[in-house]
Amino acid sequence: MRPDLGDELAGLAARARGDPITLVGLGGAGCEAVHDLLRLELPGVRAVAINTDATHLSHVDVEERILIGQRTLKGRGSGGDREQVRAGAEEAREEIVRRIGSSEIVFLLAGLGGGTGSALLPLLTRDLRARGTLAVPVAFLPFHIELESNPDRRSNALGALAELEEMGGLLLALSNEKLRRFESLPMPRVLQARNAYLHGLVESLVDMVEHPSQLNVDLASLKSHLAQSGVSTLLLSEEHISEPERLVHTALTETLLDFELSESPSALVHVDGGSNLTLGTVDRVWRAMRRRLGEPRRMLVGTRTHPEFRNVVRLTAVVGGLRPRSVRDALVPLRSPPA
């Protein structure tokens, strides 16, 4: 091998990987969540905050901040007006996509129900995907009480979800209702717990595609898997190495994500463990997952060992073919007026 070939290959690999991962906060809730995730450490991740509310934006400690819709909304937020945000975003859309679209993976975070996040989440997801970027929308679904008592929030949330579901691809819909499991904690601690869970999802997805695995699961295979899978979501769990089947059960049941499996989902199942992770254990996880998903028509598997994992085994799965409207059905219907 030529002595300089190693450097050349490293350079090529770096170019093929492109820019780092980007996290983008949209609207109040999205920007707050990005700010929180940064505190949990995500090496090599760039963050951008986008809002129509200048005051809120000035309080978010994120390096890159973009105020949109100044002409019409005057930096005061949209007050729940999704259409105004959409119109305001027109002038900024190209510039935003140019600024964030250089990354290969972009996570877009928004709380659905308000005007800003609900307008920008589907719009920017579509624009980024059109450029070939792996855009991962993360939608925080409002509490049911917000939807029951506010038709505007409800129609903003439903409208945004409908657009995201129609597009297919990866969708991380985190339901506020599932946060009830933390109901003995004060609200800031509850949101921290949710953000820590989201941090784990981001970290494991990036880890799965950014580092070489023993079976070839990389960004290109993830993208082609997603292209054939309709709406997909991400599952994650970690257990002691002696409990491979439990790992699958935990991933499917102890999730904060809202989804419903169809009869024939597809899956990409990746298992990480330490140097004591045997092929036998990995195979038990793959098979348990296949059984629990009802023998999916297409399943891609991967595994990787990390010396620092010791007795822990981690499952990361991208499960596709989610039932259309599954996420929307999780939102309760409006109560009919008293007779």
Ligand SMILES: Nc1nc2c(ncn2[C@@H]2O[C@H](COP(=O)(O)OP(=O)(O)OP(=O)(O)O)[C@@H](O)[C@H]2O)c(=O)[nH]1
């Ligand atoms: N503030 C806040 N809201 C959250 C959070 N997680 C979920 N939400 C939900 O996010 C929804 C949208 O609220 P905002 O983010 O304030 O709305 P926005 O996108 O800024 O839109 P406008 O202010 O109407 O322009 C709310 O209905 C909440 O249910 C969070 O961490 N903080």
Ligand SMILES: [Mg+2]
């Ligand atoms: Mg706002």
